[in-house]
Amino acid sequence: MAKQESLRTSECPVARTLESIGERWCLMIIREAFDDVRRFSEFQKNLGLAKNILASRLKQLVDIGVFEICPASDGSAYNEYVLTEKGRSIFPIVVAMRQWGERYLFDDGEAHSVLLDNATGQPIQPLEVCSSDGKKLEPVDCHRQHVMAGGSGYQNKTE
Numbered sequence: 390m391a392k393q394e395s396l397r398t399s400e401c402p403v404a405r406t407l408e409s410i411g412e413r414w415c416l417m418i419i420r421e422a423f424d425d426v427r428r429f430s431e432f433q434k435n436l437g438l439a440k441n442i443l444a445s446r447l448k449q450l451v452d453i454g455v456f457e458i459c460p461a462s463d464g465s466a467y468n469e470y471v472l473t474e475k476g477r478s479i480f481p482i483v484v485a486m487r488q489w490g491e492r493y494l495f496d497d498g499e500a501h502s503v504l505l506d507n508a509t510g511q512p513i514q515p516l517e518v519c520s521s522d523g524k525k526l527e528p529v530d531c532h533r534q535h536v537m538a539g540g541s542g543y544q545n546k547t548e
C-alpha cells in the first residue's frame with residue numbers, strides 16, 4: 390500500500406482542515422463542546438469513547454488551538470476543556486454538516502435532533518454561501534485561485 394502523505398502541507402484549505410479536525414472523534418468532541426460539555430468525564434460519558442482515544446484527540450485539539458485547558462469553573466480541582474475563538478469558529482462547519490445530515494440521511498418520520506435558536510425556539514435557517522452582495526451562490530458560480538496567506542495580491546493561477 391502506498392504511504393499516505395500528510396495533508397498538513399497541502400495548498401488546499403479543505404485538505405488542511407480535514408487533517409486538523411476532520412477525524413470523526415475530533416468533530417464529535419467539538420460538537421459536544423458546543424453543547425457546553427467541558428470535562429473529560431462528560432465527553433467520555435456522552436460519546437462512549439475509550440479514555441486513550443479521547444485523551445489523544447483532546448490533546449490534538451489543544452495542540453492546534455481549538456481548546457484551551459482551564460481550571461474548573463466551579464472551583465473544583467478538575468480542569469475543563471474550553472473552546473477558543475478558533476474552536477468557536479468551527480460552529481458553521483458543524484451546523485453545515487448537521488443540516489446536510491438532516492436533509493439527506495434520515496427517512497421520513499425518523500427521529501433526530503434539530504438545532505434551535507435559543508431566543509425564538511425555532512429551527513435555525515439553512516446555511517447558504519453568498520456573494521459579497523448577498524446573492525446565493527452555487528458551485529458553478531465560484532472558482533478557486535491561489536493566493537499567499539496574509540497577502541493582499543492574487544496570483545493569476547486558477548484551478
